[in-house]
Amino acid sequence: MPTIAIVGAGPGLGLSIAKVFGGRGFSVALVARDQGRLDDLAGQLRAAGIDAAGFTADIMDRPSLAAAFTRIKDRFGAVDVLEYSPAPHNPVPGITMAGPLEATVENLQPQIDYYLYGGLTAAQQVLPDMIKNDAGTLLFTTGGSSADPLTGPPEFAATAVGSAALRAWVLKLHQTLAGTGVYAAHVPLNVWIGSGGPETQADTIAQHYWDVYTRRDGAEHHYTA
Ligand SMILES: NC(=O)c1ccc[n+]([C@@H]2O[C@H](COP(=O)([O-])OP(=O)(O)OC[C@H]3O[C@@H](n4cnc5c(N)ncnc54)[C@H](OP(=O)(O)O)[C@@H]3O)[C@@H](O)[C@H]2O)c1
Structure with a gap:
């Protein structure tokens, strides 16, 4: 599986x-900071017949992110997506x-930690196996200001900077992996999300991820509602 x-x-x-991937036969490892919240989400998925567990x-x-992936691999084996x-x-x-x-080194550094170094660290936990097996998918989500800094109000500047750094690394990763079985x-x-009609709902947006996963084509896939 x-x-x-x-x-x-x-x-x-x-x-x-x-739900989208679990409904199509995937086991699901959920990572966030609070075990209680994760247990609630995993319980909802298991109630829907999906094999799921939470890892703080x-x-x-x-180091805590690396440790979580050790536990994920112990529980589920290699990560495919x-x-x-x-x-x-x-x-x-x-x-x-x-x-x-208002931007300072002190308030921009955590944004780099959050987006770029978090995404990079997560990827480092799965990329060696994916490259060895010539198979796997890595998808990284941000808000629109990562790709167009004029999206949203000026107060998004710090977030735009941090998420743009992650975007730049992901697009270069895509370029590097082109022609292999690993897709980023x-x-x-x-x-x-959730602000209006069906097109803004998380369940609708999640279908976009399945499309991106199955098409395996292109470095960037905007979702606009
Ligand atoms: N919500 C929007 O309107 C919106 C708009 C544009 C883009 N996005 C993008 O959509 C994605 C999020 O979707 P969502 O808003 O529906 O969120 P979500 O999937 O409901 O929740 C995201 C989760 O991230 C976890 N998290 C936050 N900080 C963390 C940390 N330091 N370490 C580990 N986990 C952490 C939080 O759990 P804990 O607090 O329990 O750790 C939170 O529940 C993001 O990529 C975001 O950039 C969202």
Whole structure:
């Protein structure tokens, strides 16, 4: 049974992606900071007949993320799909809104930690096996300001900078892996999830990930609602 690891798994997009892949035969490893919240999500998935479990880690604490993947591989075996989509809906120390005039080294560094170094560390836990087996998929999600900094208000500057750094690395990873069995892509979401009609709902957006996973074509796949 293939396995998807969702890093930054919450009740919104993370759960919806878990349902889409889990409904198509994947086991699901959910990664976030709180075991109770993860157990609730995994319970919902198991109730739907999906093999799922939660693994705590803080993406700001890179050893904890590496340790979570050790536990994931013990439980499920190799990871076939990595999906990276954390969002600071619960406070993350150091992560703040900051416009360009408020930007400092001190408030930009955590954004780099959160997006670039978190995504890189997660990928490093699965890439060696994927390259050895010449098979695997890595999908990285950000908001639209990663690809177009004029998306959203000026207060998104710090987030735009951090997520743009992750985007740049993912696009170069895609380029490097081209022609192999390992596929990497960036998914910028130009939508407030759950803000309006069906096209803004996490369950709808999650279908986009299945399309990207199955098409395996292109470095970047915007979702706009
Ligand atoms: N929500 C939107 O309107 C929106 C708009 C554009 C793009 N996006 C993108 O969509 C993705 C998120 O989807 P969502 O908003 O529906 O969120 P979600 O999947 O419901 O939740 C994301 C989860 O990330 C976890 N997380 C946050 N900080 C973490 C950390 N330091 N270490 C480990 N896990 C952490 C949180 O769990 P814990 O707090 O328990 O750790 C949270 O529940 C992100 O890639 C975001 O950039 C969202």
